Amino acid sequence: MSINWYKYASPASFYFLAGKMIPYFSIAAIALLIVGLYIGFFVAPTDFQQGEAYRIIFIHVPAAWMSMFLYVVMAFWAGVGLAFNTRLSSMMATAIAPTGAMFTFIALWTGAWWGKPMWGTWWVWDARLTSELILFFLYIGFMSLQAAIDDPRRADKAGAIIALVGVVNIPIIYFSVQWWNTLHQGASVSIAQSPKMATAMLAGMLVMALAAWMYSIAMILMRARTIILERERHTAWVAELKGMTR
Amino acid sequence: MKPRHKKIAIIAASVTALTFAAILVLNVFQSNLVFFFSPSQVVAKEAPIGKNFRIGGIVEEGSLKRQGSSTTVNFAVTDTAETIKVVYTGILPDLFKEGKGVVAQGKIAEDGIFYADEVLAKHDENYMPPEAASALEQAAKAQKASLVQ
Numbered sequence: 001m002s003i004n005w006y007k008y009a010s011p012a013s014f015y016f017l018a019g020k021m022i023p024y025f026s027i028a029a030i031a032l033l034i035v036g037l038y039i040g041f042f043v044a045p046t047d048f049q050q051g052e053a054y055r056i057i058f059i060h061v062p063a064a065w066m067s068m069f070l071y072v073v074m075a076f077w078a079g080v081g082l083a084f085n086t087r088l089s090s091m092m093a094t095a096i097a098p099t100g101a102m103f104t105f106i107a108l109w110t111g112a113w114w115g116k117p118m119w120g121t122w123w124v125w126d127a128r129l130t131s132e133l134i135l136f137f138l139y140i141g142f143m144s145l146q147a148a149i150d151d152p153r154r155a156d157k158a159g160a161i162i163a164l165v166g167v168v169n170i171p172i173i174y175f176s177v178q179w180w181n182t183l184h185q186g187a188s189v190s191i192a193q194s195p196k197m198a199t200a201m202l203a204g205m206l207v208m209a210l211a212a213w214m215y216s217i218a219m220i221l222m223r224a225r226t227i228i229l230e231r232e233r234h235t236a237w238v239a240e241l242k243g244m245t246r
Numbered sequence: 247m248k249p250r251h252k253k254i255a256i257i258a259a260s261v262t263a264l265t266f267a268a269i270l271v272l273n274v275f276q277s278n279l280v281f282f283f284s285p286s287q288v289v290a291k292e293a294p295i296g297k298n299f300r301i302g303g304i305v306e307e308g309s310l311k312r313q314g315s316s317t318t319v320n321f322a323v324t325d326t327a328e329t330i331k332v333v334y335t336g337i338l339p340d341l342f343k344e345g346k347g348v349v350a351q352g353k354i355a356e357d358g359i360f361y362a363d364e365v366l367a368k369h370d371e372n373y374m375p376p377e378a379a380s381a382l383e384q385a386a387k388a389q390k391a392s393l394v395q
Contacts, residue, residue: 045375049341054373083254120339120366126281164261168268179272180279181302183349188371197373 011088011228012237018221025218032211039204047201056114057201061189062209064107066216067135068170070100074142075167078160090156091231093163094146095224099216101139108132119183127176128184131169138166152231282349285328293354301330301360302349302368310344323348323360330354334362341367 008014040058047054074096081090111129112122123129142162149155177186188196195202232238272279282302283293293299301323309322318335321344332350342348347368352361374382 045377047373048376048379049346049369050373057373079257083257084250118339118341118367118369120342121364124281124366127279164257165264167261168265172268172272181281181284183281183366183368185369185371188373196371198375198378201373 009086009088011091011232012235014088015225015228018225022218022221022225025214025221029211029214029218032207032214036204036207036211039200039207044200044204045198050118053114053117056110058204058208060107060110060114061205062212063103063110064132065209066212067100067104067107067132068173070096070103070216071135071138071163072167072170074100075163078156078163081156082160082164087231088228090153090160091224091227092220093159094156095220095227097139097143097146098223099219101136101143103212103216104132104136104139108136124183126182126184127180128173128182131173131176134169135166135173138162138169142166284325285323285330286325288330288354288360289328295354298351298353300349300351301332301362302347303330305342305344305346305348307344321348323350330360331358332360332362332365334365336363336365338365339367341369343367 008017036058040055044055044058046052074093077089077096078093080086081093108129111132115124116122142159145162146155146159149158176182177184189202189205197205229238229241282300285301285303287293288295288301293301303323303325306322306324306329309320311320312318313320316335317337318333319338320331320333322329322331324330332352334350334352342365347370349366349368350360350362351364351366354360
């Protein structure tokens with residue numbers, strides 16, 4: 001059996017497919033969140049230097065990972081939309097931006113809350129913190145530019161350019177702690193090295209990261225559905241849908 | 247070339263060019279992106295002497311001294327190669343400890359002492375329960391002892 005993938009590039013079929021997938025991702029997100037928080041608060045041991053305060057890591061790190069990853073995905077879909085003129089790709093990019101911005105904000109906010117008791121300051125202008133703040137502005141810039149242009153096809157194109165230019169910032173955020181002296185410490189978890197965390201701590205962080213993934217997918221699909229309905233409101237299939245619900 | 251392929255090529259080329267430009271710009275600003283200077287850099291006069299700057303390293307073991315009942319403390323920041331004496335009046339962060347990372351902001355005076363007006367703790371990327379940390383410490387001590395013998 002071969003699946004016709006192109007079928008799902010049409011907003012109409014994607015609308016129904018997304019509708020079917022949302023409940024699964026939502027349930028997975030809630031389940032993983034409960035397990036992750038339980039491990040984070042009750043299973044993971046106290047840290048030898050930071051005591052209980054380190055537990056903010058279970059929110060901070062997954063949020064920071066998501067903020068960078070979602071930006072890459074957003075730029076990818078925006079780029080595909082720009083190159084192939086596929087409507088759904090651009091809609092996906094638009095749907096990703098608010099969730100990405102939210103995770104960036106959470107990473108910055110929890111970082112400040114963590115920085116005050118541990119480092120002794122809410123904020124410093126070191127390379128890691130500054131580049132993550134720039135990421136937040138890139139998301140905000142992408143969203144405001146799209147909101148400022150009335151024609152959605154032109155908004156997609158303009159947004160795609162911001163999104164693609166901003167990709168440069170992602171490796172800067174990631175490697176900032178290696179390239180420069182920063183107050184922010186290096187990575188505890190990376191592909192090249194064995195993790196520098198106790199197993200239960202790492203498990204909690206990874207489960208929370210998975211929960212953030214599931215939440216993001218569910219949320220982005222929901223937002224994509226709304227965008228599809230809004231942009232396709234003049235088409236026959238949306239009119240039919242309206243007739244069905246009445 | 248189909249117009250679609252041309253578009254992809256243009257996008258790819260632009261992103262590559264931008265990345266390249268960003269790398270060049272970051273290289274030029276390398277020195278400004280440095281959040282703190284190590285004691286070795288200070289001794290080598292790479293740090294902006296006479297201006298405010300940050301110094302970072304490890305608080306030297308046994309160097310922390312309080313001046314009577316005031317909040318003024320003396321300590322030394324080391325990168326194992328060079329050591330700079332620091333004087334600071336104020337509240338130290340909880341994680342400030344001998345043998346741990348520190349970043350201090352201030353000015354170096356003519357007497358070679360760094361007068362700090364802000365002291366931040368810089369912790370490392372290791373997270374473990376206290377039992378594991380003390381086991382590691384014991385192992386390090388045992389290894390040291392066996393090396394001495």
